[in-house]
Amino acid sequence: MAYSHRNRPTARTGPTTVPIPHTAARTALFAGALTAALTAAFLHAPQAAAEPAPEGQNACETDPEAPPKRQMRAEWIAGVENIDWPSEQGLSADEQKAELDGLYDEAVDNGLNSVFVQIRPTADAFWPSPHEPWSEWLTGEQGGDPGYDPLEYAVEEAHSRNLEFHAWYNPYRVAMHDDPSQLVEDHPARQNPDWVFDYNGQLYYNPGIPEAREFVIEAMMDSVENYDLDGVHFDDYFYPYPAEGEEIPDEDTFAEHGGDFDDIEDWRRDNVDTMVREMSEAVNATKPHVKFGISPFGIWRNSSTDPEGSETSGSQSYDDQFADSRKWVTEGWLDYINPQVYWEIGLPVADYAALVPWWEEVAASTDTHLYIGQAAYKVGNEGAWEDPNELSSHLDFNRDHAGVHGDVYFSANSLRTNAQEAMDVLVSDHYSSPALIPVKEDLGGTAPAPPxxxxxxxxxxxxxxxxxxxxxxxxxxxxxxxxxxxxxxxxxxxxxxxxxxxxxxxxxxxxxxxxxxxxxxxxxxxxxxxxxxxxxxxxxxxx
Structure with a gap:
């Protein structure tokens, strides 16, 4: 089974298992009209409380029945394995454009105001990058020119509909297979084989090699420098999700680059921290108005492991992906955190109603906005997800948590297939009025003059x-x-x-x-x- 931002194995919890978000991949494909159940990856969150009136304006009484005026309302549009867009390899440029137009129009119809579009799924590019080849998910051939600039088109069409555009990258994944010879001959991973390791049937850039990290940042920053992006977005793939019986093959890298670290796991976390911090600094130095955010696995650590952790008992990103997502927030490296809280309300090992307040508290003392990743791909699964009201109930819950600034849904194709009825309910209950995107004051900007x-x-x-x-x-x-x-x-x-x-x-x-x-x-x-x-x-x- 292949995985992506939607590729994760199940999160191990002793005798119980919890599906791992932005990675779970599709277990079933379309069979007839609605046998579509994506088991891919997953994304973000609910409604933010109304913001106070800007300085200089009189405060107005707010109707307690009024919905939030400002909320992030977004969907992930995944390119890897053609989950969302393009829907298949080898479509013409006009067909690809028409598909994206349709997804954007549906996003608007659903009351969304932002899209998170995957433009670098597997160390490749949805734009004419000087660093990496054209993505195989466009044409079916890595390095194959699609005949137009998909990123340019995607940004322009999003903005024409007044959708905020967040470019979504997978930092370290090189290929969904483990054979370097299948990569184009001039691929950086073939030119620098010492940068790469294979794990669980896939190829990854080694986060412990400084040159590989610097290259990955440079490759991603090319799009930031040359396109009118509103946001830069990572999913939950850093070190790969653990596979039973396999060890990450980086002992030699640790021996060479481990420095003063005595523990290889602490060193791995520091490698990820360094990449996140350096990417944050690069984006801010290049275009300070561009937001930088990450959608990590929904559990940082369990309270049974760490007193700072959540009241959960599922897999822990701190230990399994060496992703110290809590630290990224408290250090101020992110403009937003978008945890993949892909579980239902009341699930014992990973209760939505326990995780949202935990993340709210983490973000509360910082300038980091909190969006919640919502598992639209799960709608229709057995249990709580059979109820088309489950997603809407998540937003009901979020309304009581003012620190939640919005939601992101994984993924676009689910909103038109298995989750269509659930989204109709959610739109009726929560998105019947438009919403402006929350202001992040530390990014600058000023209100224009009245028109x-x-x-x-x-x-x-x-x-x-x-x-x-x-x-x-x-x-x-x-x-x-x-x-x-x-x-x-x-x-x-x-x-x-x-x-x-x-x-x-x-x-x-x-x-x-x-x-x-x-x-x-x-x-x-x-x-x-x-x-x-x-x-x-x-x-x-x-x-």
Missing amino acids: EASTTDDGALEIASGSGEAPAYYAVYGFDGEPAPDQGECGIEDPRNMLGTVRADEDGAATFDVSDGSDTTYHVTALDRLHHESPASEPVHLP
């Missing part, structure tokens, strides 16, 4: 930027009847009045269709790319 809006004869709002730099996009709010006091101040704080958002062009112009409205007053706000919101425009009444 100007007017109506056209064909039922549209024409929007223009106010003074100063053009905004990234606009939010449009609608109110029944003629203008009323506080609409443009307090009314816009309730997302139930938000009709949607629209991307601005380079000159700050945009058009928003309001042809369905009559006797409606509209207010428009302007937002920068980091989602700081301006005061509202003057009201525009459409009789």
